[in-house]
Amino acid sequence: MVLRRFAWPFGGQRASFCGSFTGWRECPMGLVGTEFQVVFDLPPGLYQYRFLVDGVWRCDDTKPIVRDEYGLISNEMLVTLVENNTHPAVQLEPPPIRRMNLDEGTILTTMPPEPPSRNSGMQIAVFRHRVSEILLHNTIYDVVPVSSKIAILDARLPVKQAFNIMHDEGLALVPLWDDGQGTVTGMLTASDFVLILRKRNIRVLGHEELEMHSVSAWKEAKLQYYGGADVAGMQRRPLVHVKDSDNLRDVALTIIQNEISSVPIFKSSTDISGIPLLNLATLPGILKFLCSKLQEQPEGYPILRNQISSIPIGTWSQHTGRASTRQLRTSGLSAPLITCLDFLLEDRISSIPIVDDNGSLLDVYSLSDIMALAKNDVYACIELEQLTVENALELQYQVNGRRQCHTCLSTSTLLEVLDQLSVPGVRRLVVIEPMTRFVQGIISLRDAITFLLG
Structure with a gap:
């Protein structure tokens, strides 16, 4: 030696x-x-x-x-x-x-650019190190305006009114204000609406009760039905939040590790005269900021030119021969919507590709699409068990119009995928075959940030 x-x-x-x-x-x-x-x-x-x-x-x-x-x-x-x-x-x-x-x-x-090789592991490690350095040296003020408007609902509002407001304002989630505690104590999300619809027929909440039942009462009822044995422990769990002084890496990790779509930002300084909530931190905002930094010197990150088929990112179909941490779910138009919603809740994912009999992409149904049922109290006139995915999409089109389905190819580069995901309103990309539109996989914002942070 x-x-x-x-x-x-x-x-x-x-x-x-x-x-x-x-x-x-x-x-x-x-x-x-x-x-x-x-x-x-x-x-x-x-x-x-x-x-x-x-x-x-x-x-x-x-x-x-x-x-x-x-x-x-x-x-x-x-x-x-x-x-x-x-x-x-x-x-x-x-x-x-x-x-x-x-x-x-x-x-x-x-x-x-290089093909998958023995150097790929090193290349990814170098890239992740640089990404972490960028995020560690920037705070939430780099992605969230210092002065902006944010919707907050009083937890004493009736459930029906709260969901109507969310639909009218185009909100998939909203912070809840507890006047007694003088702070934000929770979040009302599209998942809550799904759970209410799922249990409405077994007398958790009837339509009449939605007129009077408060959001805070619903939250307590949800703990009773979904909290498991340790309900008291769940009630004591504090609201997941970040401080405005936190670096972006910690903020992103908080969102990913808690499997949430956004996190409230509380002011670091104690000001009893004002609302402590500054804004909401989201993965789209963090990724957009990160992409702007990476594009300042894209030639310095050769992995950005690698095809996504050579990178461990996203969820992939078994037909591709790629390993995934979770199963790729798809649904047909004739499938019951309730089955589709169960997949979303059980797998803790936000969307599912809708395919035809050949597995070709037709559309994507997202958890937030359920809010279309809140318009004109449509949910009160239907039986969820009898509603198909096709029916739900038609309702979505009537309320919000048809929308673009964002896709990419397995030959797309990592830079191309990150660029698309950083566009406002794009939450996921469905990986398809170019000729048949056969669904090969799906890459979400969460997948992208998880890969970038390792």
């Missing part, structure tokens, strides 16, 4: 090292004098390595550089035993003073 010192003498605030002998995992470097150093005990052999300096991958252009068959650039070093095999070629004392210039060294921003 031979001790070898690796050094980055070109400056920077922080530096890490990775090489073929570390499995391309990052190793921190220590600052010795005016350069970053790290020492490894290596067997004789030929090795490749590179440096991560202030979030940018670099090579030392004063050392040998190689480009592999996938176009990736690295430094290369041959390790041999020296003389009597006992003296390592390593210098641990501080090197002579040298002017540090970040313009020196090769910046790895000109690598061509």
Whole structure:
């Protein structure tokens, strides 16, 4: 074994090292004098390595550089035993003073796109590190206006009135204000409306009760029917929220880990004279901000040019041969809507592709589409068990008109997918075959952010 010192003498605030002998995992470097150093005990052999300096991958252009068959650039070093095999070629004392210039060294921003390879894991890890750095150094004020309007409903409102307001204002969720506690204590969502419709026929809430039953009373009733054995424990669970001082990475993780679509932002400073709620943080806002940052130097992120078929993102059909953490659900037009809604609630997903008998995409039914039944009290005139997906889509078209179904191909690049998902109103992309529109998979905003954060 031979001790070898690796050094980055070109400056920077922080530096890490990775090489073929570390499995391309990052190793921190220590600052010795005016350069970053790290020492490894290596067997004789030929090795490749590179440096991560202030979030940018670099090579030392004063050392040998190689480009592999996938176009990736690295430094290369041959390790041999020296003389009597006992003296390592390593210098641990501080090197002579040298002017540090970040313009020196090769910046790895000109690598061509590569197919799935042994380097994909490293490429993803590097990209995720950079994404995390961007989000860690920005706060919620970078994605949410300092001054804006936000709808808040009084928890004492009747359920029927609350859902009518949500429909009229085009809201899929809304914060609930508890006047007694003087703060926001919960959220009313489209899922609540679904649960009410699901249980209306077993006397949880009848149509007449919806006229008088308050939202807060419904929330308590929901705990009784869906809370399981530890109902008291669920009642004590505080509202999931973030502070306006939180960084964007923590905000995004809060949304993903709690499986919610948005999270209330509370002001950090205590102001008893005003409402503590600043706004709602959402994944679309975070992704749009992130995309704007990535597009400032897209050539610096070669993974953005990779096809999504080579990236672990989204939910895929078994026909594609790709592994997914959950099953890809689809539904036909003749399927009962209640079955479709059960899939959405049980899998904790927001939408399901609607396909024809050949599996080709016709439309997408989203959880928020259920709000169309709130117009003119349509829900009071129907039996949910008898409503088909086709009936529900027709009602949706009558209320809101036909809408575009956003799609992509398995050959679409990651950059193209992120660009589409960052457009306001686009919450998911259905992956289809170009000729037949056969549904191959689906990539949601949550899938995208989950992949980006690892």
